[in-house]
Amino acid sequence: MAENQDLDWLERDRQIIKGLDHLGVQVVSVNLYTLLLPGITNVTDRARYYSFYPWVLHRYAQSGKSQRGRTDWLNWIRRLEFAFCMASVAYEVASESFDATATAVVGADTARRLLRDTRENAVIDVRSAAELDASGKVPKKGAYFQNNEGGLGQYYKGSLRDLGLIATDSGYQHPDFQLTSYAGVRLAESLARDAAFNELFELATSGKARFSELASLGARVSPSAIKQRSNEEALLRNLFVANDDELCQAQDRTSRVWRRALVRLVLSYVRDSEFVEADFDYEFRWACLAGALPNGRLWRLPESLRSVVFAWGAYQRNDLLNHALECLFWVVLRRLDERPFTLKQICNYVADLACAGIPASNGHVSLPAISGTVSKWIDSCRRPTKKNQDDPWDDTSTRSWAENLDAALEDENDAAVASWAIHLLGRIVSDRGSFEKHPFEHVPQAAEMGSVHEIHFHNWLDRIKTCASEPARAFIEQLVLEWVVFRHLRVATRKLASQGVSTFKLRPEEGLLVLAAEDIPDPTFTNPRIRQAHRILGDLHLLILSKDGTRISTEGKKLLEKLS
């Protein structure tokens, strides 16, 4: 027996992390958007990296050096990536205009800092921040990016593989992938023929340049500088729209269909809206749920896109379900922050708040208290059909209710949060979207995916149906108990069992629930890659992005017609 094992303190959970998805519902949303928009991720924002990285490897392969090792490859990619970044940022600084030149460019923070501290006409070091240290590791300080392989290793490698530009190479490790002849090489060559990229290579090799030289180069190589009607642009468009069988031969067939459908849907949305202000991702999600455009007109879609918009609407509803449940969880945790309570007291407390009516305010009319049965409560949350026809976005809309919930969160008004969350949960039962048997039926494999999860939109509708005749108050109490408190404990236990991380935000102790969280997590929505798709379509000149909003380009309209 080990020393001291006859008496010692209990070993406590060591890896306490903040974590996310504390109720295990977001994982369903994430799975849904992964199915709906495959091939990119929500950290792969710029189209040009899909040609840039193949070019980097192509150039490395062609460099003629026969003896190569890990350090050769890492230095190669890091130097080129950082030179690319420096040029892009320099151009952004010099041009002072909004075209998001260096948005989501890997290493942009370090580049901005370096350029900010540089005197005019001084020679700028574009290499040191990319260098590995003597032991072949990325230095903890001063490096433009901590991942060995830069943004390729951190963000893009998986997407490049999914899109068939590279393939895993089990024969070698540095790099551990090969360029595909039918896609990767074609993209790489489209840049290799561009003189600007030869200059970029020279810059990375020399390791120094003046600001003006960098800015001048950045104007031609930055992610916003994909030339119109160039071969690169055509290839990238075909790659994302997935309408070139030769180029996309390694892509999964279903993925191609769904990504193309999303491109069509986004272009249609912007065209039909004429102009989309502000946060595109946010507007688009609500449009899919409500089937309406920002100006209040109904969004009329061709038959072939209807199931796509229904699918995205189902995703948005599932995310709303999660958000509302996380809001109830937030109320529970804030209550426990005051002192421990029994489970019954907590469930009572939330149910009391949730069932109380909502007084009128500037933004909305009053809502009556919840009483009677579950079906009565659901009916009370139903929006009159005429209202939707008159103005999809008025103060009775689901979106308006969700925004009221967000405002209550912002105000830290626990009563209003609980009440709006429950009303929103009630609303999505009637505002359930269009489907025959299962809200996820429009998404391939999604219903099967959902079947292994306890909580998602379909099961919410089922639960309401099963309990329609029960008293609403008791139903809400039970909901908090099962789908909030115990659900959190179950999910956190699962994470502890499978990942060894402790994410408990509350826990039972001596018959009471106690708060275990250092910070109470804010309720959140997932990030469904729409922002990245929007940015990529802008880079490819299919959308015109400006500070004020988004329009469709002539090229975008043409493509849309072609795809239709």
Next chain:
Amino acid sequence: VIDVLGSLGESGLDLHSSIILTYSFDLVLYDGLIRRRLRHAGVVNQMVFCDFRKYQEQLHSLCAARQFGRSYSVTPVPQAAAFHPKLYMVLGRKGGRLLVGSGNTTIGGMLRNAETFGLFEYERGRDAGPHPAFRQCFEFIEQTSQKESDVVKKQLARARSWSPWLEVRTVSDHRTVLIGGPGRKSLLDQIRETIGGESIHDILVCTASVDRRLTALRELAALTKRGKVRCIVQPEQLQIDGQAVRRLGKTVEWRPFVDPYPREKKKRRDVYAHGKLLVFNCGDREVLVYGSANASKQAFLDTSGNTEIVVIFAPWRNGSTVKRLGLSGSLKGRDIAKELSEQTWGKEREDNAISYAVTLTAAVPTPNGISVYVAGGIVPDGTLLELFEIPGRRAILRGKVVPVADGLIVRLRNVPDNVRIAQLIEATGELLSNPVGLTWPGVASVQSSSGINARSEAAILAMQDGMLLGTVLFELLDQYRDFEVVRGRGSRSPQTTNQQESVIDRPVESFYTDAVPGDIAPTAWTGDRTDLDLLAALVQPLQTGMQKVKPPIDEEDEVDDSVLEEEAERREIDSKGGRATGQEKKESPNLTSTEALERASRRLRRRLDRTATAVEKALAQRKELTNIPAAGLARQIWMAQIAAFLTGREAPTSDGGLVLCLDRRHFAEFILRVCRALAGGKDGGLLHLVPKDTFGGPDGDSLKAGLSFLWTCLIFAVAEFTSLWANSPTNVHDEDEEIEYACDVWDAVPELVAARFILAVRPYCRKPDLLNIPRRLPDWDKLVEGWFGDWKLRIDHLADFIERMEKAKDIPAEPVQAKSALKVGSLVLNDALGVTALAAMGDNRKCYLVDFSRSDEENPNNALRVFFAERVKGLVLPSIVREPVWRSPEWLISESD
């Protein structure tokens, strides 16, 4: 520190049973974490005993504890005071572990709080003998369960019979376990007896709870020369009456607990000081007592007080305890008597449990209804048992409670699967008893880990999601001519693992490929989503359209949360205003983690189970099915191909280990179940429902090829199962008083299942498929040399014999006239069932025969048919035919009773 959770895990002790005694019990934690950890360590026999009142509180969380009553039993212990021990015992064939301490089976008690524990450990071969504490605690648990359900008693009996070392000569050390509770001497008296005549100068107390009048502290002080105790408490958590503090005055020096836990960077807000200690200062030596007992009257003084378990150390050097546990910080603290004296005795935490006229401790579904166990009160005539899915919801079933010879029963035809809670009510509808969770008898009829050590049990495991599956698919495609197989270019040899700084020659063309996924040679294959989807589509369980397939109940525990990594990374970047540093995501290792592989392996096992269950259900509904398309069965055969490929294969993990994809026993079980359902008996199985003409088409070719491979696998499975049970420790060592029963017909008489299968497939297949067999079934050559030929011959002879018997007009067999002439397990002949096995003999010359064409998961004894002895013929087997070995399934035994 003591890693309690770790101590319950993998041990090398070939673990099979666990027993936990606790006051509070967190059902969600147990179900989601501890149960799984124990199960992965090989523990198939899990028992929990907890305080009756705390049990009632936990029933609310049944919705989040799906395995309650199915994979483990939880027994509420009713007594006047609290059932308050904290004991964790895991038992294996080679030894065991016993933890005694202060931590309940809750998040606090096992993960968060300041708790103290001590470990006892025994390993056969390493240690001279087990500490007496093992036997002492086990016997205490047996006493505690005397009035409990038969299921729990059976679990305990199994635990004991599988742990023969509990009986060997014990070896004591400096520790003695003391148990207090109803019918025993007070704990303080036991401690005084153990200490003997030592003079006590003072006492140091650590406690999380006290009695209202502080009687225990006063009594302890009275034992000391100085008439004083020092007491360490956590003032913000302690329930105490300020008046009593004032009354005691200087008798007690109160000190605030200072958490000495190592490695803590910051104070956690929810840490409760829950450790319980008494240190008797006897001059230059001291006596330590630790365990579950707080410094309260109920714990130490009352003879009918709490049940408590503590450990007392033989005297050791004065100051050792404080040093060991780092309590000097607490002792240096200011006296908090004034602060405590201002507190009032809150009512909030007092026991508010509803009391009932009858104390219900268990409800156990049986084939005839539900057995009900009560520990107190009178059950009046007309009492009803209500059954619920969720507490507080409407009852979904009710039945009248009737007395029988050995207790109470509610006769019900069917107990639905979703029923989880039972409660007694009076005929008037008034509540009569507390609610209790259902404990299914399956909890106690799990197979022991005999024949398979805990390590392989724990590692029943893994298929590497991407690479291995891709390879499997390729291999499968390679076997069938219906699929065009395009070979990619030859693979290069992978470089040595450490390429950290090696510089190598690399030709330019090595940076390019014209291959698309699916083209690449098997060894270089990594697979992608398309192939996984294709594979998944191929191996869907058989759907007959007559059953609603329910998702497996434990599936969500295996959800892969890694899909959230992308989301987490985006949020991390957004939270920093878009300033990404490259540290937002950890680099993924090239190989998959052990956890992921183990998860994949468990998924594979579940998939196999689902597939086998689906064909068994289809067999059960055979009479209602008109036909089965060949493709429907071909899918089950694909699954057999996959399972075979993974049996015995080990996948490398990112931490340098290996994970076994699938062990032989599970593979063999799957094959036997599927083959039994395909072949059925004389009356046929699912294969008989495949239209004959389809065997001529392309689907038929695939099916025939698959059946030939199943034939091969089946011989492997019979050899594996027969030798598994022949080598079981129960047979080898004769150390088990219990008989180990078979699970089902396929387990009871695997050779007969195999012979039936061969008879069914012979018209279509000429011989077993042995093409490339070591590659397709890697465990093939792990059995003794020549096994295949031997077993094939034995089964062929048996099949020939059956065929001859069932076709012959003059059967060389005599009607069985006398009961004594029949032996259970013997082959017999019956007109309807053909050659089959005699399962049991009943009254009035009734013979229970196994009907291989029948299957009923809900009620397995429906696989039996009853005939009078006149219609059953005993068979005389020629010397060339060896009679199959027979192991009775448990339900057959109860049927014959």
